[in-house]
Amino acid sequence: MQVRATKMIAAAANIKIVDQGGIPALYAGLTPILLQVLPSAAISYFVYELMKIVLKVEPE
Template sequence: MIQTEGFFSLYKGLVPSIASMAPSGAVFYGVYDILKSAYLHSPDGRKRIHKMSQQGQGWSALDQLELGPMRTLLYGAISGACAEAATYPFEVVRRQLQLQVQETRMSALATGIKIVEHGGVPALYAGLIPSLLQVLPSAAISYFVYEFMKIVLKVE
C-alpha cells in the first residue's frame, strides 16, 4: 500500500473512527447509567438495595451486584447495542474509505453522502446485525466484570 498509494494510505478511515469514539462512549456509559438509575429508583430496585443493606456482609460478590447478575448483563448488552447502533454509520463510512483507491478517493463526508445517495439511510446500517452479535456479549461481559471488580476491590 505504501508503494502504490503512499504512507498515509495506512490511515484511511481514521477521521470517522476518531469521530465515533466520543459518541460511542457517551451512549455506552450514558444508557447503562440511565438503566441502572431507573432500576435502583424503582420499587424493585429499592427493595433489593434495602435487602442488601439488611443482610450486610453475608452475600457473595455476585449477590452484592446492585442490579443482580442477569440485570447487569442485560443492561450492559442493551447499552452496547445502543452505542453500536448510534455509531455504526461511522464504521460503514470508514470501511468504504479503506476500499477506495487513490484515483477516486473522496473525503469522509463525500463518502457518507455517496452511500446515502446510492442506498438511502438504511445503507449506513448495512451489516449492523452481525456486528451486534459480536458487541452484545462483549458489552454485557464488560459491565459485568466492571461491576463485579468494584465489589471485589471494594471501590465505590
C-alpha cells in the same frame, strides 16, 4: 489542509452511499456490530461488578 481533504472524502463517500442505497444503507452492518459489541460489554460489566464484590470495594 489534509484534515479538510479527509472530511471532503468522507462526505463524498456518504453522499455516494445514500445515492446508491438510500438512508438505510448507512446502517448496513449495524446488526453484526451490535452482536459483537453487546456480549463483550455485558461480560466486561459483569466482571467489573464481580471484582468489586470479591475485592470488597465500597461505593463512593
